[in-house]
Amino acid sequence: MLRRSIDYSLYLVTGRDLLPNGKDYLESLEESLQGGVSLVQIREKTTDTGEFLKIAQQSKAICRKYNVPILINDRLDIALAIGADGVHLGQTDMPIAVARSMLPPNSIIGMTCNTVEHVRKAVQDGADYVGVGPVWTTQTKKVTSPIVGVRGMGEMLKALDGTNVKAVAIAGIKFTNVLHCLHGCVSTTGRSLDGVAVVSDIVASPDPRLAAQRLAAIVQAFKSNPSHNFSLGPTASYTPESVKASVGVLLPLIRHFSPLVHQITNNVVTNQSANATLALGLNANINRKPIVFDPVGVGATKYRQSSANYLLNTWQATVIKGNAAELGALANSLEVQAKGVDSVGKGFADPASFVRNLAKKERCVVVLTGMTDWVSDGTTVVKLSNGHPLLGEITGSGCMVGSSIAIFCAAASVAEAAKRAPDAPEDARLVRGDMFAAAIAGVLAVTIASEFAAVRADVKGSGTFLPALIDELGGLTPDKMVSAARVEVIH
Ligand SMILES: Cc1ncc(COP(=O)(O)OP(=O)(O)O)c(N)n1
Numbered sequence: 133m134l135r136r137s138i139d140y141s142l143y144l145v146t147g148r149d150l151l152p153n154g155k156d157y158l159e160s161l162e163e164s165l166q167g168g169v170s171l172v173q174i175r176e177k178t179t180d181t182g183e184f185l186k187i188a189q190q191s192k193a194i195c196r197k198y199n200v201p202i203l204i205n206d207r208l209d210i211a212l213a214i215g216a217d218g219v220h221l222g223q224t225d226m227p228i229a230v231a232r233s234m235l236p237p238n239s240i241i242g243m244t245c246n247t248v249e250h251v252r253k254a255v256q257d258g259a260d261y262v263g264v265g266p267v268w269t270t271q272t273k274k275v276t277s278p279i280v281g282v283r284g285m286g287e288m289l290k291a292l293d294g295t296n297v298k299a300v301a302i303a304g305i306k307f308t309n310v311l312h313c314l315h316g317c318v319s320t321t322g323r324s325l326d327g328v329a330v331v332s333d334i335v336a337s338p339d340p341r342l343a344a345q346r347l348a349a350i351v352q353a354f355k356s357n358p359s360h361n362f363s364l365g366p367t368a369s370y371t372p373e374s375v376k377a378s379v380g381v382l383l384p385l386i387r388h389f390s391p392l393v394h395q396i397t398n399n400v401v402t403n404q405s406a407n408a409t410l411a412l413g414l415n416a417n418i419n420r421k422p423i424v425f426d427p428v429g430v431g432a433t434k435y436r437q438s439s440a441n442y443l444l445n446t447w448q449a450t451v452i453k454g455n456a457a458e459l460g461a462l463a464n465s466l467e468v469q470a471k472g473v474d475s476v477g478k479g480f481a482d483p484a485s486f487v488r489n490l491a492k493k494e495r496c497v498v499v500l501t502g503m504t505d506w507v508s509d510g511t512t513v514v515k516l517s518n519g520h521p522l523l524g525e526i527t528g529s530g531c532m533v534g535s536s537i538a539i540f541c542a543a544a545s546v547a548e549a550a551k552r553a554p555d556a557p558e559d560a561r562l563v564r565g566d567m568f569a570a571a572i573a574g575v576l577a578v579t580i581a582s583e584f585a586a587v588r589a590d591v592k593g594s595g596t597f598l599p600a601l602i603d604e605l606g607g608l609t610p611d612k613m614v615s616a617a618r619v620e621v622i623h
């Protein structure tokens with residue numbers, strides 16, 4: 133039998149103990165519905181049955197006014213008593229089949245899932261939706277299962293492929309991170325969330341209407357185009373000519389906008405990275421938009437590995453840049469070995485597939501550096517064949533590439549922001565501008581400058597190469613970059 137269609141976009145789970153002082157529960161619920169809450173779950177963990185029943189009845193009357201379905205957390209008896217639209221069950225609650233046999237036909241049953249196995253079981257048992265998480269930590273409840281993290285959600289969502297079971301993420305979701313959550317929680321097969329479940333960001337707000345409105349606007353915008361990434365999107369078809377043209381456009385933007393770039397770098401290369409940044413035309417400072425992550429020597433120690441994972445779960449990287457050993461370690465691949473922070477051996481047998489898969493998994497642009505550089509947005513792969521062996525003989529050339537990528541990303545993002553009308557509708561893009569082209573331009577700036585530097589008469593070896601490289605970075609022009617760039621596009 134067909135179940136009614138539910139809009140899971142903004143799923144409010146109630147929490148009366150979080151209401152601001154003096155705020156009435158029913159008034160808060162009604163305001164949140166006016167703000168765009170599309171589904172409500174009444175969650176009362178310590179309330180007596182009689183009071184729970186009364187609250188559920190009153191809540192149902194308000195939800196009906198806005199034509200929004202109401203579910204009950206854990207308690208089938210309350211759901212049956214008030215004629216709710218369904219229940220939300222936890223892993224230790226009543227099995228779905230038993231609940232289904234007791235509830236009216238077409239009732240909605242949701243199940244909490246903390247692992248891929250939970251999701252598979254919930255699908256098998258006939259859940260209508262899964263509440264997947266915890267995405268982040270939360271103050272609202274003592275969560276006993278490990279944090280799944282945004283990067284762990286893809287595998288859980290993938291387990292829903294081929295089913296009609298819906299998914300909402302839960303725990304720690306707020307206006308400030310909801311877009312990160314939606315962007316990051318997409319499987320490699322393209323399955324994204326149907327919505328987000330939120331308690332405190334709405335309930336604890338003195339203005340729940342506004343709290344719901346701003347969450348709903350982002351969720352709706354994301355759902356209207358869930359597949360976009362940091363490039364021009366899956367429909368954009370890149371060619372060597374279009375890539376080179378973008379690179380040519382981006383370089384003057386750096387000098388025009390001189391965006392601020394906040395660099396957190398290691399002590400060995402601080403000076404050099406700052407010099408490269410300045411040569412390209414920037415003041416190193418704070419810019420809060422694109423994030424370029426260079427996981428230096430990530431495979432070398434457990435501490436580096438756990439720090440990288442922590443950072444990647446805390447914010448969404450726009451670009452991850454590394455050598456074969458670093459990216460191999462991030463991807464848990466044993467194909468390439470490291471020696472200190474350097475990569476040894478021949479590299480990946482199929483670098484194009486490697487970068488494409490990692491970019492898809494991490495939901496960002498991936499840059500694999502080496503003799504040949506490979507860049508992917510998860511769909512398209514670009515192979516870049518510029519560079520000079522002297523680059524490998526100076527320390528920190530990889531960090532310089534990271535800085536250069538950051539500069540181009542900042543310029544592309546600031547230029548896009550300048551074009552945008554102040555009242556333009558929310559488009560749910562974590563970073564605006566073509567970050568794929570920017571990452572490519574960042575790599576090419578250094579590798580092309582290295583080619584110009586290496587052939588200068590004043591360059592006798594790595595010692596004289598470094599200042600010449602900085603000079604050549606400062607002297608780059610769009611024409612020089614476009615005519616020197618060796619770009620192949622692999623779709
Ligand atoms: C949408 C959604 N997802 C998960 C939960 C957690 O439910 P449960 O595991 O039953 O834990 P309690 O809510 O009972 O503490 C939820 N309520 N809603």
Ligand SMILES: Cc1nc(C(=O)O)sc1CCOP(=O)(O)O
Nearest residue numbers: 265266270272303304330331332
């Ligand atoms: C009810 C609930 N269940 C969770 C789980 O991980 O299973 S987290 C949670 C509370 C989420 O509250 P907030 O939006 O305030 O972080």
